[in-house]
Amino acid sequence: MDKFKIQGGCTLQGEVTISGAKNAALPILFATLLCDDEIHLSNVPDLKDVATTLKLLEILGASVKRNGDLTVLAGAVNHHVAPYELVKTMRASILALGPLTARFGMADVSLPGGCAIGARPVNLHIHGLELMGAKIVVEEGYIKARVDGRLKGAHILMDMVSVTGTENLMMAAVLADGRTVIENAAREPEVVDLANFLNALGAKIQGIGTNTLTIDGVERLHGGAYRVQPDRIETGTFLVGAAISGGEILCRNTDPTLLEAVLVKLEEAGALIEKGADWIRLDMRNRVLKPVNITTAPYPAFPTDMQAQFTVLNAVAKGTGVVTETIFENRFMHVPELVRMGADIELQGNTAVCRDTEHLCGAQVMATDLRASASLVLAGFVAHGVTIVDRIYHIDRGYEDIEGKLLALGGKIERIRGE
Ligand SMILES: CC(=O)N[C@H]1[C@@H](OP(=O)(O)OP(=O)(O)OC[C@H]2O[C@@H](n3ccc(=O)[nH]c3=O)[C@H](O)[C@@H]2O)O[C@H](CO)[C@@H](O)[C@@H]1O
Numbered sequence: 100m101d102k103f104k105i106q107g108g109c110t111l112q113g114e115v116t117i118s119g120a121k122n123a124a125l126p127i128l129f130a131t132l133l134c135d136d137e138i139h140l141s142n143v144p145d146l147k148d149v150a151t152t153l154k155l156l157e158i159l160g161a162s163v164k165r166n167g168d169l170t171v172l173a174g175a176v177n178h179h180v181a182p183y184e185l186v187k188t189m190r191a192s193i194l195a196l197g198p199l200t201a202r203f204g205m206a207d208v209s210l211p212g213g214c215a216i217g218a219r220p221v222n223l224h225i226h227g228l229e230l231m232g233a234k235i236v237v238e239e240g241y242i243k244a245r246v247d248g249r250l251k252g253a254h255i256l257m258d259m260v261s262v263t264g265t266e267n268l269m270m271a272a273v274l275a276d277g278r279t280v281i282e283n284a285a286r287e288p289e290v291v292d293l294a295n296f297l298n299a300l301g302a303k304i305q306g307i308g309t310n311t312l313t314i315d316g317v318e319r320l321h322g323g324a325y326r327v328q329p330d331r332i333e334t335g336t337f338l339v340g341a342a343i344s345g346g347e348i349l350c351r352n353t354d355p356t357l358l359e360a361v362l363v364k365l366e367e368a369g370a371l372i373e374k375g376a377d378w379i380r381l382d383m384r385n386r387v388l389k390p391v392n393i394t395t396a397p398y399p400a401f402p403t404d405m406q407a408q409f410t411v412l413n414a415v416a417k418g419t420g421v422v423t424e425t426i427f428e429n430r431f432m433h434v435p436e437l438v439r440m441g442a443d444i445e446l447q448g449n450t451a452v453c454r455d456t457e458h459l460c461g462a463q464v465m466a467t468d469l470r471a472s473a474s475l476v477l478a479g480f481v482a483h484g485v486t487i488v489d490r491i492y493h494i495d496r497g498y499e500d501i502e503g504k505l506l507a508l509g510g511k512i513e514r515i516r517g518e
């Protein structure tokens with residue numbers, strides 16, 4: 100397994116080009132299953148999760164061409180099983196369920212299982228499809244959905260705000276017979292990007308960006324071209340890196356409107372922020388880093404996918420900052436690793452109380468999930484000495500060329516290849 104070796108005491112400084120959003124690209128790629136014409140996608144990040152999704156699409160019978168941009172043709176899809184071997188490596192594979200059920204009337208998708216950040220059940224996905232007329236059983240570790248003819252439009256009130264749950268049901272509803280209303284829908288920018296993509300192919304989705312989506316089913320979608328939105332979490336991760344290391348950074352090819360809650364907290368932490376239509380500049384030179392209290396919640400509130408990075412910010416800022424995680428029940432796996440680096444963080448249920456420490460010390464640490472891994476890399480840059488971050492396959496799932504980008508910003512980071 101690959102590791103990162105990071106030399107501490109670096110300031111992240113310079114320009115970085117932000118990639119397309121993983122969490123928008125993945126549902127959009129699964130949505131290509133809804134259509135039998137050719138679809139051209141640009142700004143799709145080159146990531147492990149994207150490679151896994153493309154492999155899954157190919158197993159299902161789609162043809163995929165990558166030549167910088169991506170062309171997907173799902174016209175020949177003839178297989179309806181998303182196998183455990185792929186699903187276990189990427190939870191977003193659950194997004195095959197809605198499109199396959201809608202288009203072919205059958206889908207067998209392996210249950211993704213629990214993961215480091217929590218149990219992550221998919222009951223809302225299943226219940227919504229049942230309301231649309233699918234018969235669903237869970238056997239031998241697979242969700243097996245069947246429907247005679249088309250799914251039927253339905254009124255769905257989501258018990259909790261679920262991002263992929265909303266996406267799965269929205270994709271299914273697009274080809275259903277009649278109108279579907281999804282209430283308490285997720286409003287995350289990635290849900291909006293998927294909805295805009297589907298409408299570009301002829302879907303009829305209204306209420307995009309609100310918590311009530313109204314979808315009038317159509318008989319078929321047509322092909323088209325679409326550009327995936329920039330990655331707000333990658334953007335936020337680089338901004339935090341510059342903020343904690345006292346640097347100055349310009350993120351290009353991003354969209355500041357997608358991460359307002361994060362920018363507000365960075366300003367509260369003492370950073371100077373400037374922004375334009377597709378860029379954000381953060382300057383932390385000669386400024387004092389202050390702790391911030393954050394509480395994760397569904398969009399437009401503070402994103403759980405930025406919680407680990409802000410836990411590091413609080414660990415190195417002067418004073419006490421409190422981090423409350425309300426989305427996932429076990430998303431503090433980075434805390435014991437940060438404590439091993441000398442951070443003074445006390446866990447109290449779903450709250451991490453971060454007090455300031457003189458400095459972090461390099462250590463051997465273990466990455467447990469995607470954003471936890473990113474937070475440990477950032478911590479390594481501001482620590483004294485060398486940090487080894489083990490199991491970085493998590494990072495490769497979601498950050499395109501992370502070490503190339505960090506090296507260009509002055510980070511001293513080296514990939515040590517494992518067997
Ligand atoms: C590929 C992708 O887009 N992943 C994102 C997506 O994950 P994902 O879509 O899996 O997360 P959800 O929004 O569904 O999860 C929110 C909460 O709802 C619960 N829940 C969800 C579905 C369900 O059927 N039953 C249920 O109880 C979950 O356990 C969790 O506590 O949104 C998360 C929350 O913003 C992000 O951290 C992930 O990066």
Ligand SMILES: C=C(OP(=O)(O)O)C(=O)O
Pocket residue numbers: 122189190191404469470497
């Ligand atoms: C938790 C994340 O991704 P996934 O839902 O794919 O595990 C993430 O992007 O931070």
